[in-house]
Amino acid sequence: MNIAIVGATGYVGSKILTEAVNRGHQVCAITRSVEKLPKAPAIDPVKADVNDVNALTDHFRGKDAVIHCYSPAKNLGLAEKMDQQGNATQTIITAVKAADVPRLLAVGGAGSLYVAPGVRDMDQPDFPKEWEGGVKATLLIKEILTKEPELDWTYLSPSHNLVPGERTGKFRLGQDDLLVGPDGQSKISVEDYAVAMIDELENPKHTRRRFTVGY
Secondary structure (H helix, E strand, C coil): CEEEEECCCCCCHHHHHHHHHHCCCEEEEEECCHHHCCCCCCEEEEECCCCCHHHHHHHHCCCCEEEECCCCCCCCCHHHHHHHHHHHHHHHHHHHHHCCCCCEEEECCCCCCEEECCEEHHHCCCCCHHHHHHHHHHHHHHHHHHCCCCCCEEEEECCCEEECCCCCCCCEEECCECCCCCCCCCEEEHHHHHHHHHHHHHCCCCCCEEEEEEC
16 A cells, blocks of 8 residues: 555654555655654655645645554643644644545554443553653544544554564454453553554454554
8 A cells, every 4th residue: 555654753653664664565654853764665754744734635645544643742741732632633634635545544542441331541540640641642633533524534542551572463452441461461562553553554444433452
């Protein structure tokens, strides 16, 4: 496929980029830090502002799908982080529609997954306070997507712990409940998260909904 990845040099986006290229896809890699991109014939490096709807529309045109990996800087306050994530997500959606891209896949968070009826991971008393901004910002992406009546979107939540590790290709998929392994841990490597995302790109099974991945 010919796809665009927004935030292609980030913690998650860089692994999704690697997985996509290794599986033969052509990638328009959109980032503010093009110098961090690996050099490969399958990677088209593009420096662009995530809030520039005209630029994004031009880069999205002719693509089979867009993968939204953008996230605001970690050192921002909650209000600013929410504002930046909301504006960027809306701009990406507007550009996807204007460019007639058939699909949008988005990197989500684990905090909004349920651990019990009516209880989300982020509602637990021991949920790390320092994750609050990121959790609420990624949840905002899902809230914006669900208000789109016609957009073909998918939102992939990781497990509670999204950590560097191995690409095993062996994991479980779920929907709205947090996946917990036999060892009591909710975990997925960034590499295997990327596998699940590109699997969904190649073989859509979660159209207009969220799903999750874990060991």
